[in-house]
Amino acid sequence: MSRRPAPPDPVGDGTATPDGADWPGEWLRGVLSLCALRVLADGATYGYDIAQRLAAAGLGEIKGGTLYPLLGRLHAAGLLDEEWRPGDGGPGRKYYALTDAGRAHLHDEGARWSRFADLTQTFVTRPEAAR
Amino acid sequence: MSTDPLAPHVDPRWRDAFVMELRLRDVPGRRIGDALAEVDVHCRDADEDATTAFGDPVAYAQGLTEHLPSRARLPLRDSAAVVVETVGVLGVVWTLPPWLNGDPLVTSRGMAVTVVLTLLVAAVLCLAPAPTLRWLTRARWWQVAIAGSGVALVLTALTQLAPDGRLEAPATPFALASLLLLVVGAVALHAGGTTADLVRAPGADDARSLRRARTVSVLISAALPVVALLNAGGLALLTR
Numbered sequence: 249m250s251r252r253p254a255p256p257d258p259v260g261d262g263t264a265t266p267d268g269a270d271w272p273g274e275w276l277r278g279v280l281s282l283c284a285l286r287v288l289a290d291g292a293t294y295g296y297d298i299a300q301r302l303a304a305a306g307l308g309e310i311k312g313g314t315l316y317p318l319l320g321r322l323h324a325a326g327l328l329d330e331e332w333r334p335g336d337g338g339p340g341r342k343y344y345a346l347t348d349a350g351r352a353h354l355h356d357e358g359a360r361w362s363r364f365a366d367l368t369q370t371f372v373t374r375p376e377a378a379r
Numbered sequence: 380m381s382t383d384p385l386a387p388h389v390d391p392r393w394r395d396a397f398v399m400e401l402r403l404r405d406v407p408g409r410r411i412g413d414a415l416a417e418v419d420v421h422c423r424d425a426d427e428d429a430t431t432a433f434g435d436p437v438a439y440a441q442g443l444t445e446h447l448p449s450r451a452r453l454p455l456r457d458s459a460a461v462v463v464e465t466v467g468v469l470g471v472v473w474t475l476p477p478w479l480n481g482d483p484l485v486t487s488r489g490m491a492v493t494v495v496l497t498l499l500v501a502a503v504l505c506l507a508p509a510p511t512l513r514w515l516t517r518a519r520w521w522q523v524a525i526a527g528s529g530v531a532l533v534l535t536a537l538t539q540l541a542p543d544g545r546l547e548a549p550a551t552p553f554a555l556a557s558l559l560l561l562v563v564g565a566v567a568l569h570a571g572g573t574t575a576d577l578v579r580a581p582g583a584d585d586a587r588s589l590r591r592a593r594t595v596s597v598l599i600s601a602a603l604p605v606v607a608l609l610n611a612g613g614l615a616l617l618t619r
Contacts (some may be wrong), residue, residue: 256442294420294424295420295421296415296420296421296424296425299425310420311432311433311434311438312418312421312427312432312433313433313434313438313442316414316417316418316421316433316438316443317442317445317446318442320443320445321445323446324446332413332582333583338583340420340582341420341421341424342413342416342581347388360549
């Protein structure tokens with residue numbers, strides 16, 4: 249009896265989605281930047297809240313070890329601003345906000361991603377040729 | 380989890396490995412404090428420990444350094460300061476006791492070889508690339524024992540090769556020169572900025588924090604000369 253090969257590692261230590269599936273890490277790595285930018289298009293927020301919103305969108309649990317280097321790269325590329333804001337009686341949080349360049353990037357790359365996703369969906373799900 | 384005001388929700392062992400890795404990669408203290416505070420806040424918000432949320436501290440630090448700035452290293456200036464300070468410390472411990480006791484300075488080939496080798500080791504450690512320093516920080520006891528024995532063997536071999544003979548010289552000029560080098564080395568270490576680059580919490584760039592960093596730098600720079608002078612004083616009393 250042959251065993252199914254193990255799926256590629258998901259991002260972080262597991263990305264359990266609401267339907268119980270695990271998205272392969274290599275899929276998420278391609279789209280996580282855009283998803284994070286999309287969260288921030290709704291307004292500035294902090295890392296853990298971004299992770300929560302991504303999880304609520306069905307992308308699974310994104311670990312801090314994946315999220316913060318990604319946010320750092322987006323900041324270094326000029327797509328995000330970052331700012332520490334004081335907390336209510338406790339330590340503050342670092343808030344991230346889209347820059348104009350980040351908003352333009354999200355708009356352009358979002359449209360390209362949409363075309364890419366349509367293309368791959370059409371290709372992968374088309375009927376198999378009869379042999 | 381920890382009493383560290385910079386990262387109270389992070390396991391101290393995880394924190395130390397993370398900070399050490401970023402230090403080895405010459406990330407400035409302010410940026411290290413920023414990254415550490417972000418880890419701490421995330422652990423608090425997610426109610427997770429740092430290993431669960433961020434994985435291995437060294438791997439996480441390596442991932443961050445792709446986009447974090449690094450301190451401009453000046454290997455020659457930094458190593459010159461360390462070598463001058465090392466010469467000052469060795470010189471003070473060696474020359475002050477006879478000078479204080481009114482005796483001449485006596486040296487042997489073993490002492491001369493030890494001084495030269497110590498300076499070489501200090502210079503090599505200053506110029507060593509980060510992977511070498513990383514290996515040294517993680518070396519096991521038996522690896523340290525082998526390295527130490529190797530240095531001792533080289534020291535012994537070189538001592539046997541050096542010409543033998545007892546050399547005598549007046550202690551005063553050597554003692555004064557050593558004291559001068561001790562002070563110059565301490566000032567150079569402080570001025571180089573390495574000792575002032577503390578890991579600081581985000582927002583701690585106010586005048587008070589910077590004053591504290593300068594004070595700590597002065598204390599660190601002064602600690603070695605003070606210990607050397609105390610050693611020399613103790614030796615002078617013992618050999619009187």
